[in-house]
Amino acid sequence: PQLPHGHMPLPSFWKVVEESLQQSGAQLCAFCQAFETVTPSPGAQPLTPAEERKVLSLVSKHGPDKLYQVTSNISGSKDLDLTLLRGQIVALLQGADTKGNTSRWLVDAGGPRGFVPAAKLRPY
Numbered sequence: 001p002q003l004p005h006g007h008m009p010l011p012s013f014w015k016v017v018e019e020s021l022q023q024s025g026a027q028l029c030a031f032c033q034a035f036e037t038v039t040p041s042p043g044a045q046p047l048t049p050a051e052e053r054k055v056l057s058l059v060s061k062h063g064p065d066k067l068y069q070v071t072s073n074i075s076g077s078k079d080l081d082l083t084l085l086r087g088q089i090v091a092l093l094q095g096a097d098t099k100g101n102t103s104r105w106l107v108d109a110g111g112p113r114g115f116v117p118a119a120k121l122r123p124y
Helices: 010-038 049-062
Strands: 067-070 089-094 104-108 113-117 121-123
Touching: 049 067, 049 089, 049 104
Parallel strands: none
Antiparallel strands: 067 089, 067 121, 089 104, 104 113
8 A cells, every 4th residue: 555655755754754753742742741730649539627736726836838748658678767658648857867868857746746758748
């Protein structure tokens, strides 16, 4: 069978192929962006009444700009590390650990205080 563009000189043929690939890529990008705006972020689950009370006490103690939400489960491995679940709210006490390591933050989890990986927190 003859290809629809089979009669074209090769450079023109590749130009057509490239253009259609770019068009498909642009459509895919548009689809991905639309998909991201429709689906809510996974961390935005509603808080339980107990969590809400804890958040209110953290706000009154530390202020709203210090609140962070845990983006994935954290299992503490060292002595002063906290074990937290995704979605929990914590208050930032210090943006570094005792050795000055800024990838571990000292947080108040509404009772227990300890260190968590900064990468697993996002502003609430």
